[in-house]
Amino acid sequence: MSPPLPAAARYVSIEGIARRFPGLTVFEDVWFHIERGEFVCLVGHSGCGKTTILNILAGLDQPSAGAVVVDGREITGPSLDRAVIFQGHALMPWLSALDNVAFAISCRHPDWERGRVREAARAALARVGLAQAAERKPAQLSGGMKQRVGIARALAVKPKLLLMDEPFSALDALTRGTLQEEVSRLVTEAGQTAFMITHDVDEAILLADRILLMTNGPEARVAEIVHNTLPRPRVRANLHHMPGYHALRDHIMDFLITRSRTLAGRPPEGWDARRPPVVAPAAA
Amino acid sequence: MTAAVPVWRAAALSLALLGLLLLGWEMAVKAPAASGPAVDPELAALLSPAAAAGGQSAMPAPSEIGARLLELLSDPFHRRGTNDQGIGIQIAWSLWRVAAGFTLAALVAIPLGFLIGMSPLLNAALNPFIQVLRPVSPLAWMPLALYTIKDSSVSSIFVIFICSVWPMLLNTAFGVASVRREWLNVARTLEAGRLKTALRVILPAAAPTILTGMRISIGIAWLVIVAAEMLVGGTGIGYWVWNQWNNLSIADIVIAILMIGLVGLALDRLLGLVARAVAWQE
Numbered sequence A: 001m002s003p004p005l006p007a008a009a010r011y012v013s014i015e016g017i018a019r020r021f022p023g024l025t026v027f028e029d030v031w032f033h034i035e036r037g038e039f040v041c042l043v044g045h046s047g048c049g050k051t052t053i054l055n056i057l058a059g060l061d062q063p064s065a066g067a068v069v070v071d072g073r074e075i076t077g078p079s080l081d082r083a084v085i086f087q088g089h090a091l092m093p094w095l096s097a098l099d100n101v102a103f104a105i106s107c108r109h110p111d112w113e114r115g116r117v118r119e120a121a122r123a124a125l126a127r128v129g130l131a132q133a134a135e136r137k138p139a140q141l142s143g144g145m146k147q148r149v150g151i152a153r154a155l156a157v158k159p160k161l162l163l164m165d166e167p168f169s170a171l172d173a174l175t176r177g178t179l180q181e182e183v184s185r186l187v188t189e190a191g192q193t194a195f196m197i198t199h200d201v202d203e204a205i206l207l208a209d210r211i212l213l214m215t216n217g218p219e220a221r222v223a224e225i226v227h228n229t230l231p232r233p234r235v236r237a238n239l240h241h242m243p244g245y246h247a248l249r250d251h252i253m254d255f256l257i258t259r260s261r262t263l264a265g266r267p268p269e270g271w272d273a274r275r276p277p278v279v280a281p282a283a284a
Numbered sequence B: 001m002t003a004a005v006p007v008w009r010a011a012a013l014s015l016a017l018l019g020l021l022l023l024g025w026e027m028a029v030k031a032p033a034a035s036g037p038a039v040d041p042e043l044a045a046l047l048s049p050a051a052a053a054g055g056q057s058a059m060p061a062p063s064e065i066g067a068r069l070l071e072l073l074s075d076p077f078h079r080r081g082t083n084d085q086g087i088g089i090q091i092a093w094s095l096w097r098v099a100a101g102f103t104l105a106a107l108v109a110i111p112l113g114f115l116i117g118m119s120p121l122l123n124a125a126l127n128p129f130i131q132v133l134r135p136v137s138p139l140a141w142m143p144l145a146l147y148t149i150k151d152s153s154v155s156s157i158f159v160i161f162i163c164s165v166w167p168m169l170l171n172t173a174f175g176v177a178s179v180r181r182e183w184l185n186v187a188r189t190l191e192a193g194r195l196k197t198a199l200r201v202i203l204p205a206a207a208p209t210i211l212t213g214m215r216i217s218i219g220i221a222w223l224v225i226v227a228a229e230m231l232v233g234g235t236g237i238g239y240w241v242w243n244q245w246n247n248l249s250i251a252d253i254v255i256a257i258l259m260i261g262l263v264g265l266a267l268d269r270l271l272g273l274v275a276r277a278v279a280w281q282e
Helices: A050-058 A097-108 A114-127 A143-156 A173-190 A201-207 A236-241 A245-262 B007-030 B041-047 B062-074 B087-118 B120-133 B138-149 B152-177 B181-189 B194-232 B237-246 B250-278
Strands: A012-021 A024-034 A039-043 A065-070 A082-085 A161-165 A193-198 A210-214 A222-227
Touching (some): A039 A050, A082 B181, A236 A245, B007 B062, B087 B120, B087 B237, B138 B194, B237 B250
Parallel strands (some): A039 A193, A039 A210
């Protein structure tokens, strides 16, 4: 168990955010951080406010209390520094794959001329293996290809933080597996800091350095932080042969099945929302 | 279940029906009336010598209308005084008024619809006005327009404006208001400015809905111009119809009806082509 880092070293710091409605507190006093180059997954059941937390990080939503600090600055709204890969691909259907990516790049670099923007967009599509489909409209792409364009668009603006809201949940299992490995590769290559919401336990184990477990709502909180000590590179095909994998998976499954419910509601005596327990089941 | 029908079969049936209609019409008109003249003898005398003789109805036969159509189309743009101008010129006058009124309406309705669509406050504030003014027959504005504008041609342009503005306004507002939140969120996370978001995201997203409004508008405008020109007179296909009624040339009226239909079809097709160009599918 590593001691908590001094606040200054934390690249992304979520400080006591809450989301309250009259008569309903979705989550309260949520603290966690993401280090530079780290991949953090948030796992929890529906209704615990996962998507709200991601939207707050993106700047698309405001917390009822608390703040988010990215690279030393409190965020005030959406920014090119925090790119989002949406659950639905959110591509604009009237633009070709290339133009969807080019639109993002032209927002990042308003001073670039058209040719340069398109060249960069072409390169971004090539990185996700879509060079051949650049001119196609989203309607002519498969679900997996659309999400690849979404990934290319998000990475093309070179964000400080990549946010993913269950990006593969709408895809079939086979495509999902391929894309997970693709994202793993792209994020590692770029040293990209990333935050992902998922309820696919294997996805979290494959991708994440740390996995945040949230209790059920209302009044959801980060109950535990799981360190994923499985060595990289991880490959989906033999993930389940890695030593420690089963301990890790069982721990998360147990949490999702029972403890997310039994821990919900009032926190236990001596609970410190800023320092939830950290465990590393795979290291044992 | 309807199976796909080959185009030529539908076309053949259409032509057969048309032939049947024209043949029936021709025979009905040419057939000598069994019990005396079909119309009042005095009116018949005015309409045509043949009708006055009692041998034929006052209604012109398709063959006569066809001959008259060729005659009119052989010199559509002639100008011999105010009351004798070619049918092409009259249609051009009507088209010009529709184009002017429609363009003005688009220039007002699309930006205003954008604002209404983006602002729930404006939407709620302007809705009562729109709801009250929209059902008013455009011709009801005519006296007011004539009184304030004092020019009959500009007044009919105003009437076209007022009747085409509503469908475009409502459709633009609806299209803009129903742009997917996720596309707007994409624009926000990319820090696209207000103008860039409006032109590159909202406009293309709402374009098919806006075009539907424009297509409804041009249809209404073409309906209304005929009535407006009948009222104010002077020039235009509506005026021409009324003038031919005063001249009791039924054949010309039938030709005008055919022309109005064909031009209306062409206008609709034109906007249909634009709509196809801006359409997108998910």
